Amino acid sequence: MKVVLALTLISAALVGCAPKLVTRSEMRRLHPGMTYAEAVKVIGAPGRLRGLDETVIGALVPSAGQDVYVWTNQDGSLLSAAFDEGRLGALSERGL
Secondary structure, X not given: OHHHHHHHHHXXXXXXXXXXOOOHHHHHOOOOOOEHHHHHHHHOOOOEEOOOOOOOOOOOOOOOOEEEXXXXXXXXXXXXXXXEOOEEEEEEEEOO
């Protein structure tokens, strides 16, 4: 029992210390008109392209001709970015 409790506490501590994929600081460095490649360079990791029929709470919903990329941290916080014709048009975050 003590071993299980110890492992549970260690796991919780490691998850709490996990590095974030995206931070508020990086979000502030993004600006309208940037390309997706420029945004990836700022954040340091590629986002996941959100599907039209996919539900992502707190993320932007793509409209016609728009790609929405989502960066999700292990703690559930996220950044979503909408690119219109390849250029950043809007940002949304949850919990950063």
